[in-house]
Every structure is written in C-alpha cells, then in structure tokens.
Amino acid sequence: MQPLAAPIHGELSKRLDLLVISELVEPGSRVLDVGCGDGELLTLLAETRGVEGRGIELSQAGVNQCLARGLSVIQGDADTDLVDYPDDSFDYVILSQTIQATMHPRRVLSEMLRIGRRVIVSFPNFGHWTVRTSLGFRGRMPVTENLPYSWYDTPNIHFCTIRDFVQLCRDVEAEIERAVTLNAGGTRMTLNAPWWFWNLFGQQAVFLLSHPDTPKRSG
Amino acid sequence: MASYRHTIDGAGQARSEADTPSSRVMRFGLDQPLRLDSGQLIAPLQIGYQTYGMLNADRSNAILVCHALTGDQHVASDNPVTGKPGWWETVVGPGKPIDTNRFFVICSNVVGGCMGSTGPASTNPETGEPYGLALPLITIPDMVRAQAMLVDALGIDQLFCVAGGSMGGMQVLQWAVAYPERVFTALPIATGPRHSSQNIAFHEVGRQAIMADPDWLAGRYLAEGTSPRKGLAVARMAAHITYMSDEGLHRKFGRNLQDRDRVAFGFDADFQIESYLRHQGLTFVERFDANSYLYVTRAMDYFDIAADYGGRLANAFMGSKTRFCIVSFTSDWLFPTVESKTVVRALNASGASxxxxxxxxxxxxxAFLLDEPVLFASIRGFLSSAAAARWK
Structure with missing residues (x-):
C-alpha cells in the first residue's frame, strides 16, 4: 500500500505549508482532511483553531498514529470514498500535498467541492523553474530533494503546474478565493505577482476554493 | 476410553453451568421481566457474568465486552468447562489493550446462551425441566436489553466503552443505537449492521444439521437424556470454515495428509484439514448446547439495525455523541470490510465521530481473537485517547 500523502518536500517547508493552510481555516469549523497522514495537520488545526476534525488516510500506520492522537480517522481512499459523504457536511475539506497522487484529480476536487463549503488544496508546483530546467536542459524527469521519486515508481501520477490547477478550477466551476505560493526556501510569496511569476518561482501552492453558491466570507 | 470419559465429564460440567455457573450471577425476579422483541417476557431471569479490575469511585471506568456466537463470560479467565484460557486474553487483562489495571471490565453470557444466563438449557421454573424450545426466540436487542439490566443492577450509568467482535460487535452497535447516552465509546470489530443473506444461509445449514440429528428429539434431548452431538459437530464444522480464509487454510494445512503418506482410498480423515475440522466439531459439542446454537444463530439472522429506521442506517445514529472505532480484516469473508464501511458511511452521514x-x-x-498487533495498537490508541478526553 502506498501512502496517500507522499513525502515530497522537506520538513521545514512542510510545516509552513500546514501553517498557511491553518491560517485559512476559520476557528471552530468542521474540517475533513483527505490524506491526513499521521494527523499532523488535524492536530495543528485542533490546537490552534479549535476545529472539529475528521480524516481519511490510506496507510495503516497513518491511521494508527491518528487513533493514538485521538483523531477520528477513516482508513480509505480519496478516489473512492469521498462519495460516501453527504453534501455540505464540512466547512472545509482539505487536500494537502495529495492531489498529485490521486487517480482522478478532477473527480476528487469535484467531490470535495460537493462535501465542503470551502476546499483547500496544496500541491507542489510542477511549473517551478527547477523542474523546467531538468526537463528542458537535462531532458530528464526531475528527481530532487523535494520530488525524490523516479518516474517509474512515483506515487505522484498527476503532477500539475499552478496554471494547470487554475484551469482545473475553472473547469469544475470552483471560485478561487485565495491563492498563496511558497518559494524554494519555504517563504511565502506575498508579492502581488502575475500567475506566470508564481508559476515559475512558486515551489508549492495553497488554494482556497469555494463553489459559486457559497456565501463569501466576511473580512 | 479416556477421551470418552472426558467427554462425559465435559458435557456434565457444561450441563451444570447452565443453571449454576462458575461465575458471578445476577438474578431478576418475576417483578423484573426481560421484555423481548417478540412481545413475550422472560421472568425470572438469570445472567451469568464475570468482572475484572476495579470500578472507580464515580463508576465511570466500566467497559462492557460482548462475546461472539459461541463465546461466554469467561473473557479473561480460565474457562470452567474447557480449562482453556479466556477467549480474549490477548486483549483483556492487566497491561493489555483493554487494561484491567485501569478499567472495570464486565462480560456477561448472552440471554439464550448456555453458560449461566437464561437459555434453552436452563431449567424452566414452571416445569422443572430444561426450557428447550419452550424458550421464546431471542434477538440481539433482547441480549442488549438484558445487559442493560445487568449494568443498571451494578449501579453503572454510562459505560466508558462497549467492545466486541462478530456477534459481539452487533451488540456493540445495538448498544450505541439503543442507549447512545450510556456509551461513551463503541468498538465494534469484524461485524456488520445486519446479517447478510450468505450468513443466514450458513446458519441455516448448521441448524438443519442439528435438527436432522435423530437425537435432537425436537429439542427435548436434555429431558430425554440424549444429545444431538453429530448434528452439532457438523454445524460447528461448517461454521468454522467461514471463520477462516482460503489463503489462511492453505498456509496452515495445504493439501497435507494426516498421519499418512498417501490417501487411503476411503472416507477417513485423509487430509489435515478434515482432521482439524472433526476435532473442532468434537470439542465444541462438549461445551455447547445444541438448542442454544439454534437460538443464538437465529438472533444474529434477525439482526438488521436499518430495518427499524426506515431502511436508513444513518438515522439510527443521528445525534450520537458516542466515539466509534470500527475494525475489519481484509480476509474476513463472513463480515467483509464492506459491511463495516456501511456502518462508517452511516456514521459519517449522521455526523458522528x-x-x-x-x-x-x-x-x-x-483474526479478532488472535495475535494481531495492529488490532492491539488500534484498540490501545483509541481507548487511551478517549480516556484522555473523558477525564481531562
């Protein structure tokens, strides 16, 4: 069994990615973390935002770690098990560093938008300049510290760039409420830059989405 | 000869357990009848039970363990009939995942059983003879109602946990549905929200085997001094196959021959698996009452939580504050994972934890009865985090 949340980048930037996500979540809300791993994000959200959290995780080890942390987590698969959840049953459905490992990213995103009033997706940007360099100049699929798998054994079967993801959001009629990118050093890129800039220099992206009939949040 | 004598002694011991169990007993008089789903009453009522560990001052650390089809109250101490260790000593005991140093563990024999709770082998006070088929049919909710009477009598309001596998898991789910405010956590293992058609079919084979035995005597064998041993053994053999998996059987027995180099061209137990099943059948009849087998399998067949809630399982759990941890095993084809997932889906839909x-x-x-470290780790993690939430 492959872990759903593949470890694709370093410890420091991972924590920052989770911090960015947690800042997007309103306190006291109901949250579903899809591919919750060992429950790090759910624990963070419970401690800092007082959320009522639930998780889905594919790996046995991850589920047991979550149980020991007192989290309510279901062993399951993002591709098949989201259909079991009723409409609008969560305030936020989060997919952290997992969309690229799903079999049907578009279907998963649509299901998340159905289940949650808001959706948060974070993913590694395949349009980052280091990836382009590897492919463009070396002619090889990138294998880096952040993307450590060879093409033939990677669980990350559906990489996308930030621009690809923006297009997917349009295709499923999701509204982008906020987008945050982190550069290679894990620093937030707060510049009001155009998409092409983010797509080249953002190593990770975090998107806050909603479906069109979700009321805009105040403030 | 020695084994024959042992058989008689074992059966004699099993027989005496029905009325005078080697465990604690709670008795309810004519004024406290057990009201059955069938509309009938059982009074007086007797419940054989065991406890382990100490009840704390505010009576909040009790865990009720529910046993499976052929289990009993001897969950963590030697069985008085077989002399073998308790059926869940891997899980229940000092320092075990259900830690009796910390929790007060209660396990009672189900109503309809034959180890000290009122069942078909118990003496009918009206006739002075064993009930036999005069006992009304029992359901899983009836078993749980009787357990609730026991828990009441022990002065316990809320159980910290109700846990059990297979039919025990059905009782766990029933507890959570019938008494949600009395169940802080629920741990149903290898079970489902209803008995499947295939499972009813296997049970029917077992019951027909018992009833086809000429010594069954329309259920009056105890009064007549006979025993439908062959029928009950066949029932057990058929059922036992459903408790294992094809892969597991192959790993354990393969096509290995029993005490011989080649097949004997006859109907002796040539294969190890045959010998194993015959042994399972023979040892079972020494400890279990055939009519109890009919009653308890029937109770499982009738189980269908959603049926009482307009066919929607989620409605059964609506508003539940109970924390659930559901466990299934990949190779379990009696209660396959999909059955557990049905419950998970319903709990999700009802917003439960x-x-x-x-x-x-x-x-x-x-597998739920065996040495499964992942199961132990799951139970430990779930209970300790729930305990932290309960006594924070």
Missing part, C-alpha cells in the same frame, strides 16, 4: 481501520491479515474472521 468515527474512526475505521482495516487490518491486513490472511486469518479471516477469527
């Missing part, structure tokens, strides 16, 4: 673990093993349904 639920965790779910599917444990990889080739040991089939019986």
């Amino acid at each position: 639920v965790s779910f673990v599917e444990i990889e093993t080739d040991r089939g349904h019986d």
Whole structure:
C-alpha cells in the first residue's frame, strides 16, 4: 500500500505549508482532511483553531498514529470514498500535498467541492523553474530533494503546474478565493505577482476554493 | 476410553453451568421481566457474568465486552468447562489493550446462551425441566436489553466503552443505537449492521444439521437424556470454515495428509484439514448446547439495525455523541470490510465521530481473537485517547 500523502518536500517547508493552510481555516469549523497522514495537520488545526476534525488516510500506520492522537480517522481512499459523504457536511475539506497522487484529480476536487463549503488544496508546483530546467536542459524527469521519486515508481501520477490547477478550477466551476505560493526556501510569496511569476518561482501552492453558491466570507 | 470419559465429564460440567455457573450471577425476579422483541417476557431471569479490575469511585471506568456466537463470560479467565484460557486474553487483562489495571471490565453470557444466563438449557421454573424450545426466540436487542439490566443492577450509568467482535460487535452497535447516552465509546470489530443473506444461509445449514440429528428429539434431548452431538459437530464444522480464509487454510494445512503418506482410498480423515475440522466439531459439542446454537444463530439472522429506521442506517445514529472505532480484516469473508464501511458511511452521514481501520491479515474472521498487533495498537490508541478526553 502506498501512502496517500507522499513525502515530497522537506520538513521545514512542510510545516509552513500546514501553517498557511491553518491560517485559512476559520476557528471552530468542521474540517475533513483527505490524506491526513499521521494527523499532523488535524492536530495543528485542533490546537490552534479549535476545529472539529475528521480524516481519511490510506496507510495503516497513518491511521494508527491518528487513533493514538485521538483523531477520528477513516482508513480509505480519496478516489473512492469521498462519495460516501453527504453534501455540505464540512466547512472545509482539505487536500494537502495529495492531489498529485490521486487517480482522478478532477473527480476528487469535484467531490470535495460537493462535501465542503470551502476546499483547500496544496500541491507542489510542477511549473517551478527547477523542474523546467531538468526537463528542458537535462531532458530528464526531475528527481530532487523535494520530488525524490523516479518516474517509474512515483506515487505522484498527476503532477500539475499552478496554471494547470487554475484551469482545473475553472473547469469544475470552483471560485478561487485565495491563492498563496511558497518559494524554494519555504517563504511565502506575498508579492502581488502575475500567475506566470508564481508559476515559475512558486515551489508549492495553497488554494482556497469555494463553489459559486457559497456565501463569501466576511473580512 | 479416556477421551470418552472426558467427554462425559465435559458435557456434565457444561450441563451444570447452565443453571449454576462458575461465575458471578445476577438474578431478576418475576417483578423484573426481560421484555423481548417478540412481545413475550422472560421472568425470572438469570445472567451469568464475570468482572475484572476495579470500578472507580464515580463508576465511570466500566467497559462492557460482548462475546461472539459461541463465546461466554469467561473473557479473561480460565474457562470452567474447557480449562482453556479466556477467549480474549490477548486483549483483556492487566497491561493489555483493554487494561484491567485501569478499567472495570464486565462480560456477561448472552440471554439464550448456555453458560449461566437464561437459555434453552436452563431449567424452566414452571416445569422443572430444561426450557428447550419452550424458550421464546431471542434477538440481539433482547441480549442488549438484558445487559442493560445487568449494568443498571451494578449501579453503572454510562459505560466508558462497549467492545466486541462478530456477534459481539452487533451488540456493540445495538448498544450505541439503543442507549447512545450510556456509551461513551463503541468498538465494534469484524461485524456488520445486519446479517447478510450468505450468513443466514450458513446458519441455516448448521441448524438443519442439528435438527436432522435423530437425537435432537425436537429439542427435548436434555429431558430425554440424549444429545444431538453429530448434528452439532457438523454445524460447528461448517461454521468454522467461514471463520477462516482460503489463503489462511492453505498456509496452515495445504493439501497435507494426516498421519499418512498417501490417501487411503476411503472416507477417513485423509487430509489435515478434515482432521482439524472433526476435532473442532468434537470439542465444541462438549461445551455447547445444541438448542442454544439454534437460538443464538437465529438472533444474529434477525439482526438488521436499518430495518427499524426506515431502511436508513444513518438515522439510527443521528445525534450520537458516542466515539466509534470500527475494525475489519481484509480476509474476513463472513463480515467483509464492506459491511463495516456501511456502518462508517452511516456514521459519517449522521455526523458522528468515527474512526475505521482495516487490518491486513490472511486469518479471516477469527483474526479478532488472535495475535494481531495492529488490532492491539488500534484498540490501545483509541481507548487511551478517549480516556484522555473523558477525564481531562
């Protein structure tokens, strides 16, 4: 069994990615973390935002770690098990560093938008300049510290760039409420830059989405 | 000859357990009848039970363990009939996942059983003879109602946990549905929200085997001094196959021959698996009452939580504050993972707190009784985090 949340980048930037996500979540809300791993994000959200959290995780080890942390987590698969959840049953459905490992990213995103009033997706940007360099100049699929798998054994079967993801959001009629990118050093890129800039220099992206009939949040 | 004598002694011991169990007994008089789903009453009522550990001052640390089809109250101490260790000593005991140093564990024999709770082998006070088929049919909710009477009598308001596998898991789910405010956590293992058509079919084979035995005597064998041993043994053999998996059987027995180099061209037990099943059948009849087998299998067949809630399982759990941890095993084809997932889905739909673990093993349904470290870790993690929430 492959872990759903593949470890694709370093410890420091991972924590920052989770911090960015947690800042997007309103306190006291109901949250579903899809591919919750060992429950790090759910624990963070419970401690800092007082959320009522639930998780889905594919790996046995991850589920047991979550149980020991007192989290309510279901062993399951993002591709098949989201259909079991009723409409609008969560305030936020989060997919952290997992969309690229799903079999049907578009279907998963649509299901998340159905289940949650808001959706948060974070993913590694395949349009980052280091990836382009590897492919463009070396002619090889990138294998880096952040993307450590060879093409033939990677669980990350559906990489996308930030621009690809923006297009997917349009295709499923999701509204982008906020987008945050982190550069290679894990620093937030707060510049009001155009998409092409983010797509080249953002190593990770975090998107806050909603479906069109979700009321805009105040403030 | 020695084994024959042992058989008689074992059966004699099993027989005496029905009325005078080697465990604690709670008795309810004519003024406290057990009201059955069938509309009938059982009074007086007797419940044989065991406890382990100490009840704390505010009576909040009790865990009720529910046993499976052929289990009993001897969950963590030697069985008085077989002399073998308790059926869940891997899980229940000092320092075990259900830690009796910390929790007060209660396990009672189900109503309809034959180990000290009122069942078909118990003496009918009206006739002075064993009830036999004069006992009304029992359901899983009836079993749980009787347990609630016991828990009341012990002065316990809320159980910290109700736990059990297989039919025990059905009782766990029933507890959570019938008494949600009395169940802080629920741990149903290798079970489902209803008995499937295939499972009813296997049970029917077992019951027909018992009733086809000429010594069954329309259920009056105890009064007549006979015993439908062959029928009950066949029932057990058929059922036992469903507790294992094809892969597990192959790993354990393969096509190995029993005490011989080649097949004997006859109907003796040539294969190890045959010998094993015959042994399972023979040892079972020494400890279990055939009519009890009919009653308890029937109770499982009738189980269908959703049926009482307009066919929607989620409605049964609506508003539940209970924390659930549901466990299934990959090779369990009696209660396959999909049955557990039905419950998980319903709990999700009702907004309840639920965790779910599917444990990889080739040991089939019986895995919940065996040495499964992932199961132990799951139970430990779930209970300790729930305890932290309960006594924070």
